[in-house]
Structure formats: C-alpha cells, structure tokens
Amino acid sequence: xxxxxxxxxxxxxxxxxxxxxxxxxxxxxxxxxxxxxxxxxxxxxxxxxxxxxxxxxxxxxxxxxxxxxxxxxxxxxxxxxxxxxxxxxxxxxxxxxxxxxxxxxxxxxxxxxxxxxxxxxxxxxxxxxxxxxxxxxx
Numbered sequence: 001x002x003x004x005x006x007x008x009x010x011x012x013x014x015x016x017x018x019x020x021x022x023x024x025x026x027x028x029x030x031x032x033x034x035x036x037x038x039x040x041x042x043x044x045x046x047x048x049x050x051x052x053x054x055x056x057x058x059x060x061x062x063x064x065x066x067x068x069x070x071x072x073x074x075x076x077x078x079x080x081x082x083x084x085x086x087x088x089x090x091x092x093x094x095x096x097x098x099x100x101x102x103x104x105x106x107x108x109x110x111x112x113x114x115x116x117x118x119x120x121x122x123x124x125x126x127x128x129x130x131x132x133x134x135x136x137x138x
Contacts, residue, residue, distance in 0.1 A: 014091050032076040032103060033111045040113060041072045048086050049124035055083065055096045062096060068124060071095060078102050079111070081120060098123045 033041070048067055055062040062068065067086040072079065079101050084093035099119055103109045106116075 018091065033074055033079070037111060037113050038074075041074070041116075044117075044120070044126075045070055045072055048127045049083070050127055051083070051124050052122065055098055057096050060094065060096070067127065070120075070124065076103075079116070081123070083124060 047070075049070060051062055051064050051066050051068055054064050062083065062085065068083040069086050069090065071082045071084070071090075073082075074080065079099075080097060081099035082095035083098050084090070084095045088094075101116070101119065103111070106112050
C-alpha cells in the first residue's frame with residue numbers, strides 16, 4: 001500500500017474537517033435554523049457570487065468585483081459565511097470570513113432567511129440571480 005504524501009495528507013485532513021463541519025451543521029441547525037432553511041442555505045452555496053466590497057484579512061485580499069463561492073456553517077449559537085475565489089479548488093482554497101451572525105442579530109432572536117439574505121447580499125451578490133432587493137421590487 002502506497003503512503004500518502006504530505007500534501008495528500010493535508011488534503012485528506014481538510015476533506016475530513018469539511019465533512020465533520022457539514023455533519024455538525026446538519027445536526028445542530030435544527031435548534032436555530034429550520035430544516036427548510038438549512039436546505040435553502042445549501043442551495044445558496046451552489047451559486048457563484050461577486051464581492052460588493054474588498055475583503056482584507058491578515059494581508060490576504062480579495063477584491064471588490066471578484067467572483068467567489070460561499071461556504072455557510074451554522075450551529076445554534078451562530079451562522080458564518082466564508083468566501084473563496086470561484087476559480088479555486090473548494091478543498092484547497094483559503095477561505096475568508098465575511099459574515100458572522102448570532103441569534104441576537106436576527107429580529108426576535110430567531111433565524112430569518114430574509115434577514116440572512118439581506119446581510120449576505122450586502123457582502124456578495126449572486127451572479128445572474130436576484131438578490132433580496134431585486135425580489136422586493138427595489
């Protein structure tokens with residue numbers, strides 16, 4: 001049996017961490033995020049987005065107008081949105097935290113898809129999609 005290279009080990013660990021995060025998200029979302037909303041969040045991750053503002057974290061930068069993909073994770077205490085360049089491999093790309101919301105951030109302390117989409121749309125707009133402002137007729 002052939003041993004994994006150092007890079008292969010890193011990719012495998014990253015993949016395992018992503019699977020663990022997904023399982024945690026799916027099992028923990030029920031308390032803060034309904035199953036229907038969790039399904040909708042997974043659908044949002046399939047889109048490509050364009051950044052509405054520059055993202056600069058520890059000297060690493062993504063520029064306004066750059067196409068990105070999103071990764072949404074959530075548990076009963078918070079929901080986070082990370083972005084990474086759309087051209088990058090999802091498992092190898094560096095991710096940048098662009099949205100971090102707590103129950104207190106939502107109206108009535110309960111998850112609201114409308115509010116979440118408005119916050120996401122302020123950071124990154126779906127390519128070819130209709131953001132909340134457009135759907136509301138604004």
